[in-house]
Amino acid sequence: xxxxxxxxxxxxxxxxxxxxxxxxxxxxxxxxxxxxxxxxxxxxxxxxxxxxxxxxxxxxxxxxxxxxxxxxxxxxxxxxxxxxxxxxxxxxxxxxxxxxxxxxxxxxxxxxxxxxxxxxxxxxxxxxxxxxxxxxxxxxxxxxxxxxxxxxxxxxxxxxxxxxxxxxxxxxxxxxxxxxxxxxxxxxxxxxxxxxxxxxx
Amino acid sequence: xxxxxxxxxxxxxxxxxxxxxxxxxxxxxxxxxxxxxxxxxxxxxxxxxxxxxxxxxxxxxxxxxxxxxxxxxxxxxxxxxxxxxxxxxxxxxxxxxxxxxxxxxxxxxxxxxxxxxxxxxxxxxxxxxxxxxxxxxxxxxxxxxxxxxxxxxxxxxxxxxxxxxxxxxxx
Numbered sequence: 001x002x003x004x005x006x007x008x009x010x011x012x013x014x015x016x017x018x019x020x021x022x023x024x025x026x027x028x029x030x031x032x033x034x035x036x037x038x039x040x041x042x043x044x045x046x047x048x049x050x051x052x053x054x055x056x057x058x059x060x061x062x063x064x065x066x067x068x069x070x071x072x073x074x075x076x077x078x079x080x081x082x083x084x085x086x087x088x089x090x091x092x093x094x095x096x097x098x099x100x101x102x103x104x105x106x107x108x109x110x111x112x113x114x115x116x117x118x119x120x121x122x123x124x125x126x127x128x129x130x131x132x133x134x135x136x137x138x139x140x141x142x143x144x145x146x147x148x149x150x151x152x153x154x155x156x157x158x159x160x161x162x163x164x165x166x167x168x169x170x171x172x173x174x175x176x177x178x179x180x181x182x183x184x185x186x187x188x189x190x191x192x193x194x195x196x197x198x199x200x201x
Numbered sequence: 202x203x204x205x206x207x208x209x210x211x212x213x214x215x216x217x218x219x220x221x222x223x224x225x226x227x228x229x230x231x232x233x234x235x236x237x238x239x240x241x242x243x244x245x246x247x248x249x250x251x252x253x254x255x256x257x258x259x260x261x262x263x264x265x266x267x268x269x270x271x272x273x274x275x276x277x278x279x280x281x282x283x284x285x286x287x288x289x290x291x292x293x294x295x296x297x298x299x300x301x302x303x304x305x306x307x308x309x310x311x312x313x314x315x316x317x318x319x320x321x322x323x324x325x326x327x328x329x330x331x332x333x334x335x336x337x338x339x340x341x342x343x344x345x346x347x348x349x350x351x352x353x354x355x356x357x358x359x360x361x362x363x364x365x366x367x368x369x370x371x372x
Contacts, residue, residue: 004351011265012265019264027258027259038254039243042246050242051232058221059224129350133327142322146308164365169357
């Protein structure tokens with residue numbers, strides 16, 4: 001991320017310096033103000049879903065869902081810690097429902113818990129990949145846009161979307177497995193490389 | 202179809218609350234307890250969201266985006282991706298709202314039900330805003346080695362777009 005940020009920022013900065021120096025500061029401010037608006041709407045979204053999730057937690061629904069998804073989660077993330085599995089299961093199931101934004105709080109909690117686990121490198125990479133390529137059962141927002149623009153069959157993209165989103169998640173899982181192997185044998189190597197990388201990444 | 206979609210969320214709340222009532226959960230106390238976490242959560246991810254947003258704006262304004270999409274278009278068309286949707290493919294991993302703007306642009310320009318428009322819709326839905334999610338999820342971690350994971354996510358995203366453009370020819 002540091003490398004990406006530095007290279008894109010400096011290149012864009014240089015281009016604007018030459019081509020359009022007046023556009024530089026407004027661009028930064030515009031980006032920042034957009035993120036501030038986004039954060040306000042995120043506070044709203046998270047309030048709603050975190051409220052509901054606390055209800056789920058205290059009434060025992062979370063535990064039930066976790067029990068259902070536990071075998072899959074254990075296999076996918078190579079972790080046996082109960083609390084982590086709970087958070088992961090909630091993240092996955094809410095993602096599947098396609099409620100955008102609602103999975104993030106549990107995703108972040110999972111990420112923090114996984115960071116302390118034995119296979120941190122592998123597990124947090126897997127968490128990120130699964131979330132970034134997230135399987136969505138119903139692309140509600142797209143259907144809405146198509147209806148608004150007068151499409152004759154607004155829902156005909158549902159099946160191709162389902163296939164492609166499942167495909168991207170599966171490819172992502174396979175690649176993560178191959179490139180960031182979860183075995184203990186590699187652990188020493190990973191710790192070594194993280195320590196090395198910490199200086200530059 | 203629309204009605205079926207619309208009832209999912211209200212039904213989810215109703216059933217959850219009824220179940221919680223049966224379990225004798227104090228609903229008001231419990232719900233407010235959950236909401237308490239919202240602002241700390243957003244405060245903790247704000248710096249990362251703000252930085253990525255500024256970067257993506259710079260990327261757009263400096264003309265890097267249009268130059269890159271000009272360079273990548275021939276490469277994409279080799280794999281069957283229509284060149285018209287290249288801008289969307291570049292914006293989507295960086296910004297959700299930006300991608301929506303580009304998407305509705307494509308839809309109005311080429312017709313909602315055209316092949317290009319359907320490709321664009323499926324490509325939009327096939328993946329999340331990768332860099333945003335990366336920034337948010339790895340924000341609080343100590344081990345921040347995510348370059349490989351980022352690469353994996355971007356690669357699976359591109360492969361799925363190739364598949365989507367192929368699928369849209371038939372479905």
